[in-house]
Amino acid sequence: MIIVMKMGASKDQLETVVKKVEELGFKPHVIHGEERKVVAAVGHEKKKTDLYDLQLYDGVEAVVPISKPYKLASSEVKKGRTVIKLPNGVSIGGKKLCVMAGPCSVESEKQILETAWAVKKAGGHMLRGGAFKPRTSPYEFQGLEEAGLKLLAKAREETGLPVITEVLNQRDVELVEKYADILQVGARNVQNFSLLKELGQCKKPVFLKRGLSSTIKEWLLSAEYIITSGNPNVILCERGIRTFETATRNTLDLNAIPVLKKETHLPVIVDPSHGTGYWSYVIPMAMAGIAAGADGVMIEVHPKPEEALSDGGQSLTFSRFEELMGRLQALATVVERSL
Ligand code: PEP
Numbered sequence: 001m002i003i004v005m006k007m008g009a010s011k012d013q014l015e016t017v018v019k020k021v022e023e024l025g026f027k028p029h030v031i032h033g034e035e036r037k038v039v040a041a042v043g044h045e046k047k048k049t050d051l052y053d054l055q056l057y058d059g060v061e062a063v064v065p066i067s068k069p070y071k072l073a074s075s076e077v078k079k080g081r082t083v084i085k086l087p088n089g090v091s092i093g094g095k096k097l098c099v100m101a102g103p104c105s106v107e108s109e110k111q112i113l114e115t116a117w118a119v120k121k122a123g124g125h126m127l128r129g130g131a132f133k134p135r136t137s138p139y140e141f142q143g144l145e146e147a148g149l150k151l152l153a154k155a156r157e158e159t160g161l162p163v164i165t166e167v168l169n170q171r172d173v174e175l176v177e178k179y180a181d182i183l184q185v186g187a188r189n190v191q192n193f194s195l196l197k198e199l200g201q202c203k204k205p206v207f208l209k210r211g212l213s214s215t216i217k218e219w220l221l222s223a224e225y226i227i228t229s230g231n232p233n234v235i236l237c238e239r240g241i242r243t244f245e246t247a248t249r250n251t252l253d254l255n256a257i258p259v260l261k262k263e264t265h266l267p268v269i270v271d272p273s274h275g276t277g278y279w280s281y282v283i284p285m286a287m288a289g290i291a292a293g294a295d296g297v298m299i300e301v302h303p304k305p306e307e308a309l310s311d312g313g314q315s316l317t318f319s320r321f322e323e324l325m326g327r328l329q330a331l332a333t334v335v336e337r338s339l
């Protein structure tokens with residue numbers, strides 16, 4: 001249920017509502033909208049009619065049910081869009097598009113620093129790179145772990161680019177949070193509910209990739225786990241789903257972008273690198289993602305893709321990344337965004 005406060009309702013009136021919501025056994029989440037405040041009361045569906053009495057309270061405009069199974073992630077609860085603010089003036093979800101780029105895996109100091117500078121020079125906003133890698137085979141490169149996190153932190157220190165990196169399990173959340181500006185949850189972990197709950201306690205934003213076979217509803221319910229556990233800063237990333245098609249690694253579901261824009265206020269990023277699996281399809285699908293309304297892109301870039309320890313075939317060289325940035329620049333004005 002959402003308790004919509006009147007425009008100009010006082011702090012005391014809001015506090016009384018919050019207390020009553022708690023007394024009735026629900027968890028109150030106060031959302032500060034552009035015009036007015038709302039209190040989302042989440043809890044057991046069966047008891048929700050008890051909340052209708054709040055209609056009689058001072059300062060309350062209306063009590064309305066939230067029809068979607070995801071509550072706090074839904075656009076029914078929050079009208080404006082969520083904009084996530086990061087260090088050095090970077091933000092995600094506003095008018096300005098966000099480009100996050102870097103290697104699939106952090107491999108060495110030279111590789112990550114060279115890439116960070118190339119991303120920065122081309123106009124990218126954030127550096128990506130995996131230190132903990134979720135690999136299909138246990139015999140493949142598993143990442144440099146904490147040493148990789150330290151290299152990412154060094155690259156941020158030198159270039160000023162905020163960094164995003166994956167956390168594979170609950171145990172490592174504190175460690176990754178120490179180094180990263182955004183914590184990524186990979187496609188394989190989208191329904192690791194204990195990890196999601198732990199990330200709810202985390203102060204940094206969470207980048208939630210879509211699972212290989214997640215429906216949009218399941219994906220948004222995973223986002224809901226993080227938000228209801230206390231962290232409202234969730235970014236969704238469409239990275240392709242598994243279909244019967246074998247010409248590409250995954251099928252980048254562009255439909256998901258307008259669907260998410262309707263269903264949720266959370267920012268949406270598109271990852272055409274994992275979405276296609278081939279570098280030559282990355283530029284067109286990055287453009288398509290932005291044209292469909294995404295708030296930014298995540299791109300794999302490597303100094304020598306042919307030597308990459310993971311995902312080299314879908315990684316752009318520095319010059320191809322520069323080409324992408326030039327093309328996104330032209331597209332940004334068409335879609336009334338900036339880069
Ligand atoms: C990655 O970003 O390198 C990655 C492993 O992504 P995904 O979880 O989408 O496969």
Ligand code: MN
Pocket residue numbers: 104105274300310311
């Ligand atoms: Mn990868």
